[in-house]
Amino acid sequence: MKDNRSVTEKKEQFLEAFRSTLAIKTLAARRVKIGRTMLYEYINTDTEFALKVQEIEEAAVDYAETKLHEYVIAGDRASIMFFLKAKAKDRGLFDL
Secondary structure, eight states, rough: OOOOOOHHHHHHHHHHHHTTTTTTHHHHHHHTOHHHHHHHHHHHHHHHHHHHHHHHHHHHHHHHHHHHHHHHTOOOHHHHHHHHHHHHHGTTTTTO
């Protein structure tokens, strides 16, 4: 079956799927039927597209940090430990 979508359409569909998958490239590419090789060709040859991909990745990290913060505020022990291991490692709290 021939894919009649233009490259522009494929890229836009990928970006939409990429947002909805919290920046998981393989899953988003699969959803819009774009191979990983083709996806990386788009990223490596289209600076504007690559910047949009990067922005979505940063937004996904920001979202996850926000959720972690909510769990820390709620007193979730595992989240507090993770936060301290990641953000306070220079304080030597976990040098056992």
